[in-house]
Amino acid sequence: MTEKITAVLYTDGNQECERVRMLLKSLGGEYLEYILGVDFSDRQFRMEFGKDAEYPQITINHEHIGSLKETLQYFQRRGIL
Secondary structure: OOOOOEEEEEEOOOHHHHHHHHHHHHOOOEEEEEEEOOOEOHHHHHHHHOOOOOOOEEEEOOEEEEOHHHHHHHHHHOOOO
C-alpha cells in the first residue's frame, strides 16, 4: 500500500463497525474511534451526518467518505483493495 491511511470512525458497535475496524487494521491504517453513547449522542451524529446516515461513518485523511460500503468503494477506486 502506498497511501497512508488515517481514519476517524463514528460507531455504534454494530457488525459493520467491526468490519471497518478489521479492514483498516489489515491495511495497516491508523484510526481514532468515537463511540455512540460515550463520545457523542445520536442527536449529535444526525446533526453532523444527516438524519438518514448509517453507522459507521468514516473520515479518511480529513475527507468524509461515508458508510462502510462507500469506504470500500473509496479503497477500490484508489487501487488499495
